[in-house]
Amino acid sequence: MTTSLKLKDLSKKEMLLAPGHRMCQGCGAAIVVKMVLLAIDKPVVACSPTGCLEVTTCISDYTAWKIPWIHSAFENAAATMAGVETMYRALKKRGKISQDISFVVFAGDGGTYDIGLQSLSGAMERGHDMLYICYDNGAYMNTGTQRSGATPFGASTTTSPAGSSVPGKMQHRKDITRIMAAHNIPYVAQASPSHHLDLMRKIQKAMSISGPKFINILSPCxxxxxxxxxxxxxxxxxxxxxxxxxxxxxxxxxxxxxxTPKEKLPLKDFLRPQGRFAHLFRPENEWIIEQSQTQIDADWNAMIGAGAGASGVIEE
Amino acid sequence: MKTKLINQSNCRPVITEPGNSALLKTGTWRTLEPVLNKEHCINCLLCWLYCPDMSVIVRDGKVEGFDMDYCKGCGICALECHGKKGEKAILMRKEEKE
Structure with a gap:
């Protein structure tokens, strides 16, 4: 029996992330974690590698987590969780644990796309029963916005600053969702907190499947x-x-x-409110927007062309 | 919340209470504060869901107000508020501090 996703019902559930965490005001990661924990019914054990979420929820003698939570090093959150899950299976086999427990990793894009990729790939390949969630804010935000494999083309960061030499980051994003799909694991998805019902349904669906699962969630910063x-x-x-x-x-x-969006908006609408793309609106840099738009159109058309039509639009 | 933060006997920091970050009142970060006008509220609870600081108080499916101990004043609740007939139920205003 899965929890009803009506907000009225969810509001009666205990919030497993406590207030008082030190995430910046208006942080997307906090909203993502909150939604994920609300959607899961079973007891959860979580793990986070180094990242914004880790440093802000566990400062000194304080924790914002109301669930067992492990902080591991930057590169091995998936390996840590794989170990915990293996121990759980061993203890269950010996009759020392009877509870059904779910295992979730909350990692940023640095700990997923770049530094944690090999341990993530290994854990997925070995088939551990866990859900790996990447909250993707598109750079190393915790240490002051250094570029990562998730930083979009043309974005200005402190290690790819837009100026007279380079107009921001000159490489395209790594398509991590497809890299994970190429591991042939049972469930891979991409979600956004703006479409909360879609996000929470994906979490519930992932929790109903045994084996490794990966969900990439956009997390504005x-x-x-x-x-x-x-x-x-x-x-x-x-x-x-x-x-x-x-x-x-x-x-x-x-x-x-x-x-499927009711009306597909031009990419400019997403870029304009963000200062990291401000330089792209100068005439000499407009080719970057055009190239990004071409890439997005090609990816979108390929997805529709592959018969991935919407399975019923969810009204938000 | 009464929490013994450090287990003195072996001098290792041991957190004995889950979620004891609630002792840290992040409301002091705020410069803008949300103001609720219940007349325009349709209790869609989106503000409650989108609040990164768990600061929207909901009782029996109705928005009751804000927990100013933790609200950092980001304004997501106000921006996302649908309100009634185009009138938002949440507006941000500059907080006057003593």
Whole structure:
């Protein structure tokens, strides 16, 4: 029996992330974690590698978690969780644990796309029963916005600063969701907090499947994206509606869009409110926007062309 | 919340209470504060869901107000508020501090 996702019912559930955490005001990661924990019914054990979420929820003698939570090093959250899950299976086999427990990793894009990739790949390949969630804010925000494999093309960061030499980051994002899908694991999805029902349904679906699962969730960071403190949800909605962040799932290899924007907006609408893309609107840099738009259109058309039409648009 | 933060006997920091970050009142970060006008509220609870600081108080499916101990004043609740007939139920205003 899964929890009803009506907000009225969810509001009666205990919140497993306590207030008083030190995430910035308006942080997208806090919203993502909150939604994920609300959607899960079973007892959860979580793990986070180094990242914004880890440093802000566990300062000195304080913890914001109301669930067992492990902080591991930057590169091995998936390996840590794999160990915990293996021990759980061993104890269950010996009759020392009877409870059904779910295992979740909350990692940032640095700990997923770059530093944690090998341990993640290994854990997925070995088939551990866990859900790996990447909250993707598109740079190393914790240490002051250094570029990562998730930083979009043309974005200005402190290690790819836009100036007279380079107009921001000159490489495209790594397509981590497809890299994980190539591991042939049972469930891979991409979600956004602006479409909370879609996000929480994906979490519930993932929890109902045994084996390794990966969900990549967009997590706006107004400090690194150089936008306003109140626009985390508005920006993630624009990311979905411009098809920069398509919402889809791959259930046993079958790709399915879970939301099709009513009107596909130009990418510019997503880029304009963000200071990290401000330099792209100068005439000499417009080719970057054009190239990004071409890439997004090609990816979107390929997805529709592959028969991934929306399985019923979810009204938000 | 009464929490013994450090187990003195072996001098290792041991957190004995889950979620004891609630002792840290992040409300002091705020410069803007949300103001609720219940007349325009349709209790869609989106503000409750989107609040990164668990600061929207909901009782029996109705928005009751804000927990100012933790609200950092980001303004997501106000921006996302649908309100009634185009009138938002949550507005942000500059907080006057003593």
């Amino acid at each position: 107004h400090r690194g994206w150089r936008s306003k403190s109140d626009d985390a949800i508005a920006l993630s909605r624009l990311a979905v509606n411009t098809c920069y962040w398509p919402l889809f799932e791959m259930d046993n290899g079958k790709t399915q869009l879970t939301h």
